[in-house]
Amino acid sequence: MPTVRTxxxxxxxxxxxxxxxxxxxxxxxxxxxxxxxxxxxxxxDYRIVVYDLRGHGRTGGSERNSYSIDLYAEDLHALVEALxxxxxxxxxxxxxxxxxxxxxxxxxxxxxxxxxxxxxTPTILSRGEWVxxxxxxxxxxxxxxxxxxxxxxxxxxxxxxxxxxEEAIGDxxxxxxxxxxxxxxxxxxxxEELAKIDDVLASYPSVSLDxxxxxxxxxxxxxxxxxxxxxxxxxxxxxxIPDAEARGIPNxxxxxxxxxxxxxxxxxxxxxxxxxx
Numbered sequence: 001m002p003t004v005r006t007x008x009x010x011x012x013x014x015x016x017x018x019x020x021x022x023x024x025x026x027x028x029x030x031x032x033x034x035x036x037x038x039x040x041x042x043x044x045d046y047r048i049v050v051y052d053l054r055g056h057g058r059t060g061g062s063e064r065n066s067y068s069i070d071l072y073a074e075d076l077h078a079l080v081e082a083l084x085x086x087x088x089x090x091x092x093x094x095x096x097x098x099x100x101x102x103x104x105x106x107x108x109x110x111x112x113x114x115x116x117x118x119x120x121t122p123t124i125l126s127r128g129e130w131v132x133x134x135x136x137x138x139x140x141x142x143x144x145x146x147x148x149x150x151x152x153x154x155x156x157x158x159x160x161x162x163x164x165x166e167e168a169i170g171d172x173x174x175x176x177x178x179x180x181x182x183x184x185x186x187x188x189x190x191x192e193e194l195a196k197i198d199d200v201l202a203s204y205p206s207v208s209l210d211x212x213x214x215x216x217x218x219x220x221x222x223x224x225x226x227x228x229x230x231x232x233x234x235x236x237x238x239x240x241i242p243d244a245e246a247r248g249i250p251n252x253x254x255x256x257x258x259x260x261x262x263x264x265x266x267x268x269x270x271x272x273x274x275x276x277x
């Protein structure tokens with residue numbers, strides 16, 4: 001099982017291909033499997049690295065009492081150094097996209113390109129979004145005494161599906177099947193780790209992030225069926241980052257990695273051809 005020491009933990013990762021390095025980050029309550037097989041076509045031209053974030057998958061938890069976006073960015077920096085990755089492109093979905101933004105802003109000389117999928121910025125861009133981003137953690141807290149952590153996340157998925165519709169979430173069943181592959185080999189997120197991850201998401205609006213300091217080429221993608229909020233944040237980043245493009249993924253919701261991976265691969269090939277040295 002390939003692991004490397006990063007920032008006080010043992011991080012599980014998988015590494016394939018040869019060429020300019022590209023690191024993919026998964027979302028909350030997920031792990032590296034969402035990218036591992038889907039992005040293999042890129043390994044013919046690039047070195048593809050996928051890994052399990054702190055608190056997730058085979059990396060597992062740590063003794064820290066709390067986590068933060070900046071801590072996750074530090075973990076990524078330690079992984080880049082440990083694997084001797086020279087200015088990798090960094091691509092992240094949802095929570096992974098939040099971390100990727102922070103990494104690009106905090107380590108501007110150690111990244112070649114930024115790509116995000118269905119993610120948000122710390123900035124709250126509408127009144128409805130303020131209610132959602134403040135209210136959902138409270139809903140999770142209210143339900144947590146009655147449900148185990150993984151069941152709780154399933155309930156929250158169903159809530160989002162009810163509120164925004166199946167199309168906005170994407171093919172949730174396909175995403176779950178992907179996560180269940182080799183399930184016995186990948187432990188579920190422990191309850192104490194879930195609380196730390198919830199706190200990261202709840203505190204995200206308080207994160208200080210200057211998008212104008214992100215100087216690398218940036219491709220900011222979103223499923224065309226996602227919520228208006230996700231689409232709005234991609235557009236916001238495109239106006240704040242000097243060299244950036246927002247691009248919709250056709251026939252895709254939040255789980256764009258299972259809804260339309262072919263379009264993602266095609267877009268990344270086009271983007272990397274000029275953005276990655």
